[in-house]
Amino acid sequence: MTENQPPLARQLQAPPVSWTRDIDVVVLGSGAAGLSAALAVRPVRSVVVVTKDVLSAGSTAWAQGGLAGVLHPEDSLEDHIRDTIIAGAGLCDEQAVRELVEAAPTSIRYLMRLGAAFDPDDGGDVALTREGGHSHQRIVHSGGDRSGAEVQRTLDESAVGAGVEVMDHAFALDLLLGRGRDGQRQVAGVRIAQLDAQGTVISIGVITARAVVVACGGFGQIFASTSNPPAVTGDGVALALRAGLPLTDVEFVQFHPTVMFTGPEARGQQHLVSEAVRGEGAILFDAAGERVMAGIHPLEDLAPRDVVAAAITQRMAAGANGVFDHVYLDATHMGEHFYDRFPSITAACREIGVDPARDRIPVAPASHYACGGIRARLDGTTALRGLYAAGEVSRTGVHGANRLASNSLTESVVTGTRCGRDLAWELPERVEVLFDAAGVASAGLVDPAAIPQIRTAMSRHVGVLRDQRSLEQAAAVLSEVLHQSSREQVRADRESWEATNLLTVASAVVTAAAARTESRGCHRRTDFPDPAEAWVTHLDVRMDAQGHLRVTGA
Numbered sequence: 001m002t003e004n005q006p007p008l009a010r011q012l013q014a015p016p017v018s019w020t021r022d023i024d025v026v027v028l029g030s031g032a033a034g035l036s037a038a039l040a041v042r043p044v045r046s047v048v049v050v051t052k053d054v055l056s057a058g059s060t061a062w063a064q065g066g067l068a069g070v071l072h073p074e075d076s077l078e079d080h081i082r083d084t085i086i087a088g089a090g091l092c093d094e095q096a097v098r099e100l101v102e103a104a105p106t107s108i109r110y111l112m113r114l115g116a117a118f119d120p121d122d123g124g125d126v127a128l129t130r131e132g133g134h135s136h137q138r139i140v141h142s143g144g145d146r147s148g149a150e151v152q153r154t155l156d157e158s159a160v161g162a163g164v165e166v167m168d169h170a171f172a173l174d175l176l177l178g179r180g181r182d183g184q185r186q187v188a189g190v191r192i193a194q195l196d197a198q199g200t201v202i203s204i205g206v207i208t209a210r211a212v213v214v215a216c217g218g219f220g221q222i223f224a225s226t227s228n229p230p231a232v233t234g235d236g237v238a239l240a241l242r243a244g245l246p247l248t249d250v251e252f253v254q255f256h257p258t259v260m261f262t263g264p265e266a267r268g269q270q271h272l273v274s275e276a277v278r279g280e281g282a283i284l285f286d287a288a289g290e291r292v293m294a295g296i297h298p299l300e301d302l303a304p305r306d307v308v309a310a311a312i313t314q315r316m317a318a319g320a321n322g323v324f325d326h327v328y329l330d331a332t333h334m335g336e337h338f339y340d341r342f343p344s345i346t347a348a349c350r351e352i353g354v355d356p357a358r359d360r361i362p363v364a365p366a367s368h369y370a371c372g373g374i375r376a377r378l379d380g381t382t383a384l385r386g387l388y389a390a391g392e393v394s395r396t397g398v399h400g401a402n403r404l405a406s407n408s409l410t411e412s413v414v415t416g417t418r419c420g421r422d423l424a425w426e427l428p429e430r431v432e433v434l435f436d437a438a439g440v441a442s443a444g445l446v447d448p449a450a451i452p453q454i455r456t457a458m459s460r461h462v463g464v465l466r467d468q469r470s471l472e473q474a475a476a477v478l479s480e481v482l483h484q485s486s487r488e489q490v491r492a493d494r495e496s497w498e499a500t501n502l503l504t505v506a507s508a509v510v511t512a513a514a515a516r517t518e519s520r521g522c523h524r525r526t527d528f529p530d531p532a533e534a535w536v537t538h539l540d541v542r543m544d545a546q547g548h549l550r551v552t553g554a
């Protein structure tokens with residue numbers, strides 16, 4: 001993204017503020033991370049969960065495979081740590097991985113005590129399955145492939161039952177900042193829009209608080225084809241970027257290798273075919289009937305996601321039997337047992353006339369998980385006092401250049417709970433609002449009509465495989481959208497705020513992807529196909545005072 005283009009928005013324009021309130025802790029987002037934080041802080045602090053839609057609109061409710069944690073006597077913490085670090089391709093923070101893996105079994109038992117019903121095995125213990133990159137059976141699941149829905153249900157009921165206040169259809173716009181007694185910048189609150197069910201503004205308000213926990217999830221919706229639900233538009237990372245925080249590792253977007261292929265025109269959220277299907281022995285074939293993963297990796301079809309997604313993309317480019325846009329997953333060895341083990345995948349297959357007990361399932365890679373985000377520790381603390389980040393919005397160093405399957409729900413619960421407990425214990429001092437984004441001169445909002453342009457450019461040019469030319473093409477499209485929006489006056493509502501955030505986050509991803517001239521984890525550059533020792537480092541993207549992005553750390 002170049003100097004001679006208009007700046008990105010430094011605030012989300014909105015009508016004037018008409019109400020204010022004050023509280024100890026504001027949690028933004030109601031997925032596994034946000035609700036875990038709110039639940040842990042609730043006994044001793046006033047807390048409100050602000051969420052832009054209904055409680056279950058985020059990715060959590062869609063998770064299929066389950067949660068990873070060492071529960072089997074033959075498994076070990078060291079093996080889980082090793083598997084996570086191998087998947088992370090040289091960029092994991094080993095201490096963060098160790099902390100997560102050690103806390104994972106407790107977090108799963110905690111969910112069970114809250115009432116989560118994980119599937120039992122024949123002996124009545126919790127059933128454990130395996131997914132790509134894991135050396136043991138260590139994934140707990142629920143309802144077969146409805147694991148996330150059970151986690152969401154459990155946390156919804158627990159949080160509401162514990163008296164956590166929820167403000168739904170409330171969109172977090174921007175942070176409000178102040179200064180602590182030592183002169184350091186600190187979060188003082190957040191500007192919120194209350195919306196009707198169509199996303200039209202009812203009112204704008206300010207909530208002042210001693211702590212703001214950002215748990216707004218990832219940004220899969222910057223791509224045309226994604227497993228993420230419509231609410232996952234990168235609002236949390238964009239808000240942090242505008243507040244001056246660095247985003248770290250955002251070039252590492254994980255593409256799920258097997259998202260159901262429903263036709264070349266399919267756009268938006270697509271149905272996932274969980275990795276657990278390959279965990280149960282399913283095999284990938286191209287349209288000519290040749291195996292995709294044979295000879296590519298020792299774990300073959302259970303290789304880490306980045307390896308499988310890249311292999312499928314290369315095989316699709318070769319166009320076996322003239323098919324360039326999908327391959328097939330064969331789970332027919334499971335027969336009708338497939339229906340019980342994977343009920344929601346079965347339902348999705350039936351919608352496109354596929355019987356998974358008899359037919360191969362058409363699949364293709366699609367954007368799935370943001371390994372990067374707001375730089376934070378496993379207790380949620382960030383570089384900005386009073387601001388905490390938990391779940392997929394954060395980058396704790398656990399996932400490195402590529403997340404190991406089923407580590408993210410666990411991370412959301414561990415980080416959210418830890419952050420909430422620490423805030424129950426101690427809060428930052430209260431500070432006055434000094435910098436209100438509403439007072440910042442800023443570019444206007446992006447027209448929602450430009451969203452398909454942004455998404456198509458990202459999927460076409462910044463997908464599983466990228467190179468300098470494709471990244472320049474993406475940057476040119478994003479720049480054109482920015483130019484268009486600088487000439488227009490756009491109405492403030494949920495859609496235009498999301499469009500503005502999508503453009504900001506897409507620009508950050510392209511900036512980081514262009515800077516990293518190597519291939520590592522889920523960042524694959526065809527012009528730099530190998531990992532380079534010099535790149536065992538992290539990139540930070542920041543927004544300067546003018547609204548231009550800067551990348552550092554190279």
Ligand SMILES: Cc1cc2nc3c(=O)[nH]c(=O)nc-3n(C[C@H](O)[C@H](O)[C@H](O)COP(=O)(O)OP(=O)(O)OC[C@H]3O[C@@H](n4cnc5c(N)ncnc54)[C@H](O)[C@@H]3O)c2cc1C
Nearest residue numbers: 029030031032033058059060065066172217391392406409
């Ligand atoms: C189809 C699918 C399958 C998956 N399967 C697995 C799996 O098996 N195992 C695993 O570990 N991980 C899985 N993942 C990833 C995992 O589900 C997510 O990483 C995790 O749920 C993220 O939780 P979260 O709380 O950080 O965010 P989310 O659950 O995405 O919640 C984000 C919340 O923030 C709210 N929000 C967003 N913007 C705003 C705003 N501006 N103002 C207010 N609220 C806002 C949203 O409405 C939502 O409530 C899967 C993801 C998908 C999409």
